[in-house]
Amino acid sequence: MFSVEEITIVAGRQQLLSEVTLQFESKSITAILGANGAGKSTLFKSLLGEYPLKKGHVRFNGQAVSQYSLSQLSKMRAYIAQVKTGFFSMLVHEYLQLARLQYPESDKYSENLILTLAEQFQIAHLLMRDVTYLSGGELQLIEFVRAYLQLYQSANMQGKCLLLDEPASALDIKQTRLLYGHLKTFQQQGGTVIIIDHNINAVANIATNLVLIKDGKLLAEGSRKAVFNKTILDTCFETNGQIILNKANDAVENSIYQV
Numbered sequence: 001m002f003s004v005e006e007i008t009i010v011a012g013r014q015q016l017l018s019e020v021t022l023q024f025e026s027k028s029i030t031a032i033l034g035a036n037g038a039g040k041s042t043l044f045k046s047l048l049g050e051y052p053l054k055k056g057h058v059r060f061n062g063q064a065v066s067q068y069s070l071s072q073l074s075k076m077r078a079y080i081a082q083v084k085t086g087f088f089s090m091l092v093h094e095y096l097q098l099a100r101l102q103y104p105e106s107d108k109y110s111e112n113l114i115l116t117l118a119e120q121f122q123i124a125h126l127l128m129r130d131v132t133y134l135s136g137g138e139l140q141l142i143e144f145v146r147a148y149l150q151l152y153q154s155a156n157m158q159g160k161c162l163l164l165d166e167p168a169s170a171l172d173i174k175q176t177r178l179l180y181g182h183l184k185t186f187q188q189q190g191g192t193v194i195i196i197d198h199n200i201n202a203v204a205n206i207a208t209n210l211v212l213i214k215d216g217k218l219l220a221e222g223s224r225k226a227v228f229n230k231t232i233l234d235t236c237f238e239t240n241g242q243i244i245l246n247k248a249n250d251a252v253e254n255s256i257y258q259v
């Protein structure tokens with residue numbers, strides 16, 4: 001789906017990313033892990049085509065991201081930013097309608113779709129609230145539904161990608177669990193997820209692939225079994241932690257990195 005080849009991004013004198021090469025396969029959930037300031041959001045912005053590259057290429061389905069129109073891209077990938085600002089006063093319902101403007105469909109169809117998804121994602125009670133008065137967690141739930149609506153053309157999500165920058169940072173444990181469940185479902189529907197999340201133990205449980213970034217460079221990449229270990233995590237976060245295996249079966253699955 002997405003690939004970056006030896007990308008280098010420079011801002012002023014600072015090198016934000018250095019020769020990073022990665023492949024994000026279709027129907028995968030990739031978790032991007034790394035310390036604050038490591039370069040994770042910068043990597044995202046490069047996937048979105050927002051940063052000029054000093055070197056390298058970013059491709060989506062084999063074609064340079066810059067060769068797609070914004071309208072083509074908006075149907076194929078949806079982004080949730082880490083911090084969302086600049087909302088105007090409007091109802092959640094109206095905000096969600098904006099995600100459907102790009103589709104030539106009747107008002108009745110988009111209305112039904114919004115109501116159905118609001119029920120499915122358990123945010124129906126927020127539809128008549130003003131977006132500017134939502135709590136941080138409520139806003140994150142709405143942002144997820146907005147991103148899903150932006151991509152939705154049928155239940156088949158093949159060729160569609162969610163780019164989520166800390167989408168659960170303000171969610172409680174129940175809502176985090178529900179969100180991760182929605183991401184698994186999206187993957188089962190054929191979609192691809194790329195997620196930045198500081199809750200590394202939780203996100204490692206749903207990710208099919210982990211990418212660890214340190215100081216703007218790719219530190220490690222692979223399955224949980226391959227990279228979720230003390231040596232790599234200690235290096236990545238400059239900590240001295242330990243891996244606690246799943247008590248039930250001493251397995252790597254559901255193991256926890258504790259500092």
Ligand SMILES: Nc1ncnc2c1ncn2[C@@H]1O[C@H](COP(=O)(O)OP(=O)(O)OP(=O)(O)O)[C@@H](O)[C@H]1O
Nearest residue numbers: 011012014016034035036037038039040041042043
């Ligand atoms: N436009 C810019 N100009 C200069 N420096 C920048 C710019 N954008 C980002 N940076 C710097 O690049 C580094 C990486 O930023 P980035 O937002 O990618 O980090 P991150 O890994 O997402 O961190 P966090 O986990 O704290 O969100 C930081 O030191 C940041 O201050």
